[in-house]
Amino acid sequence: MNLPKSTWKLILIMFLALIVIVGCSNDSNNNSSGGDGQTANEDNEDNEEEETKKKSVLNIALDATPPTLDQPKNSATATRDVSRLIFESLITTDAELKPQPMLAESYEVSEDSKSYTFHLREGIKFHNGEEMTSEDVIASMKRWLEVTNLSGSIFDGAEWTADGDYTVHLELATPSALTIDTMATSKNAPAIMPKEIVENAPAEGVDEIIGTGPFKLEEWRTDAFIHLTKYDDYQMRDEEPDGLWGRREALVEDIYFHLVPDSSTRLAGLQSGEYDFAYSIPADNYDILQNTDGVEPVLVPGSNTILKLNNVERMAGDKEFRKIINTALDYEEIMLAAFASPDFYWLDSSYMHKDVLEWASSAGNENFNINDPEKAKQMLEDYGYDGEEVVIMATRDYEYMYQIGVVVNEQLTNVGINSRLDVYDWPTLDEMESKTAEWDIEVMGISMTSTPPQLLMLSPTWAGGVNDEKITGMLKEIESSTDLDQAHQLWDELQEYAWDYLPIINLGGGNTLYGITDKVEGLEVPLGAVFWNTSVNE
Incomplete structure (x- = not known):
């Protein structure tokens, strides 16, 4: 078919225009999917890999x-x-x-x-x-x-x-x-x-x-x-x-x-x-x-694990009886029952947490983990013990505290002390602490503190806590010291004295799982x- 030149030119222009339109359409699709030649599906997959969806609730x-x-x-x-x-x-x-x-x-x-x-x-x-x-x-x-x-x-x-x-x-x-x-x-x-x-x-x-x-x-x-x-x-x-x-x-x-x-x-x-x-x-x-x-x-990293002793009344209010309790106990057996493996606990006489290196001390170590039941029995006889009840308090809200209470109760019973374990939920135990006429020993964890004067176990205002003039006086000396070397020396002396006085029994500490x-x-x-x-x- 013979067409005029002008007609062929018109057909060619229309064809080129069609190519441009199709090309622009494809470019538009590619750009909407993210560019760089990626399809929409490919881009979405990449975004999912790069950005994990997060929950709004913990x-x-x-x-x-x-x-x-x-x-x-x-x-x-x-x-x-x-x-x-x-x-x-x-x-x-x-x-x-x-x-x-x-x-x-x-x-x-x-x-x-x-x-x-x-x-x-x-x-x-x-x-x-x-x-x-x-x-x-x-x-x-x-x-x-x-x-x-x-x-x-x-x-x-x-x-x-x-x-x-x-x-x-x-x-x-x-x-x-x-x-x-x-x-x-x-x-x-x-x-x-x-x-x-x-x-x-x-x-x-x-x-x-x-x-x-x-x-x-x-x-x-x-x-x-x-x-x-x-x-x-x-x-x-x-x-x-x-x-x-x-x-x-x-x-x-x-x-x-x-x-x-x-x-x-x-x-x-x-x-x-x-x-x-x-x-x-x-x-x-x-x-x-x-x-x-x-x-x-x-x-x-866990807290120090202690037995808080009632310093103000009942049997534990007598320092000599506190020494009998301490002599009777096997700290290793107690901590193993609480934490299941030596990998999860440590025995340590330091009142300050072992990780607070500036204040950690081994003073008084001779009274740590004596573990001599036979000596404890003799001490009971010399004391004139007549079967007075010793009450231990613990909670199952912190399972390790309950397990410690069970073993301490057994060990005291085995040397002839008439002991009893009372178990409370945590808020009730917190309330019972102030009723010092009703307990002798409380199983506790003591959180890490930065300095010795922050230790609750040495505060006379703590329910059942120590009220000893020497301890209070030495704490004040530490607090008022502007020389840290002198303060550290005073702390060693205070801890040495405390392990003889026994306001608490510091067992060591345990990592919490x-x-x-x-x-x-x-x-x-x-x-x-x-x-x-x-x-x-x-």
Whole structure:
């Protein structure tokens, strides 16, 4: 067919235009799928590989109900681990237990260790939306000194003053090299709260749980759960996470602390995926955790394990009878029953935790783990013991404490002491402690402290605790010392004396076994578990 040239030109132009249109259409499809020649399906697959989907909820099985969330009022692990997500302090500690500023931007100490200036971070908001100022800090610090047993006499006669909204001055009556270390404690921590809440707090504790932390309290349903939610206006520090210091980021929207006192239920819930993390799994379940797909064991540096002796009344109120109790006990057998394997515990005479190297001491070691039942029997006869009852208190909320109570009861019975084991849930045990007419021995764990004066077991204000002038006097000498070498020497002398006086029996310590699923990322366990910077994969 012969067509005019003009017609052929028109056909050619139309054909080229069609090619351009098709090409643009393909380019458009490629660009919408991510470019670089990838299809939409290929791009989606790459994104899924690069970015794992995260859950918005972290479910934790807690072994004991916190007696309170009022952080300065209680030293229980359950109180500490929940409340530290809600509250913050002026000073905290890094991974080496060195003090670092938290709500303080910085601080200064005078050469004579009497004057302290804290420069506060600006723009910090409480969970009620109000900005933190120096007035809130001063009110909170004064209350901490009133309600805690851990500050000793360092702050006796101290004056707190404000210089504007963001500067706080502390002037001590007596200089001390231990001031900042004491303020940095994670146990009975000096939580900063709104002034109006602090000043209206009843004796039993604050009515409102409001702090500055990355999570806020949403609901506490009795015997069921404690629900925390992400605080959207939280102001993080810029430093990399280091112990309890640095960036604290809420990576989940909600945290549920399920109150699960039965250890087998915690373990089963972890295995089924109901819980992402479980507290205090009995040590003899370590192999089960290791051999369960998707679950891992976590060994957390534990507390010192002690037998608190009632120093004020009953049989244990007599120092000579306390010595009989100590002579009768086999510490190794006790700790093995509690922790199942020597890999999970240590025997140590040091009142201070073995990891606080600056203060660890072996003084008084000759009275540690005497383990001489026959001598104890002779001591009982010489004492004129007439079958008076010795009552031991423990809880099953912390399984190791119960196991210790069982073995101590057996060992005392075997030497002829009329002993009895009373078992309570944790809140009831906490209440029973003040009823010193009803018990002789309480099984306890004592959390790590930075300095000896912070040890509850040496405080005369602790229910049933020691009230000895020499111990109290030596603690005050340590507190008022500005020479750390001298303070260390004084501590050795005090511990030597304490092992003869026996306000407690320090057995050593144990690592706590927790369980975690492999979907949890970022969890760290400095001084117990912390759940900021922690996420959960789907």
